[in-house]
Amino acid sequence: MESPTWAAYALAWLATLALLLLSSHLRRRKLNLPPGPKPWPIIGNLNLIGSLPHRSIHALSQKYGPIMQLRFGSFPVVVGSSVDMAKAFLKTY
Template structure:
């Protein structure tokens, strides 16, 4: 019977210790984040299996179970669902600065002249001024 080389044992011990340390730090980081209640997601699809052919009814049933503010995962993207008027007002009025920033994609850069449109603009004075103009002039028919 041959004995495994010492470098093989050393590399296996190193991999095992790295795997252990990564799980410890990932658990510690996830415990610090406080999300609203929601169903437990599946590994790859998240909570997409809970959304049926009528999404508004599926979200209503979930809100009856988990409350007016839910945390869902659509694939790997976290989604926060507000299903009452009070929660929607809280998001749209009180915490507007947190949720108004949009991801910067190449489409916004090249189509709207370096994010200068209201749709793609990052939160700031330009977006606030654009929304004021749109609300005063754009909705008048």
């Protein structure tokens, strides 16, 4: 019996990586998340928050709506940028 070659190891790694990416994609698709900007790896959306966070959030809410999802680092954050949206979010979730 021959030992597996490097090609077999590479194929196993690629198959594992493909399965992990597919499961991650399907898991995200099932969630009904609010819209938001695409996050960067590691820092998330922290690059979009300026020295005046309330103005940055207001500008983002003009583009993505009154309820949106941001990522601060690796932490997902749902932002309700109006009183009505915050109340609706707190009642629902």
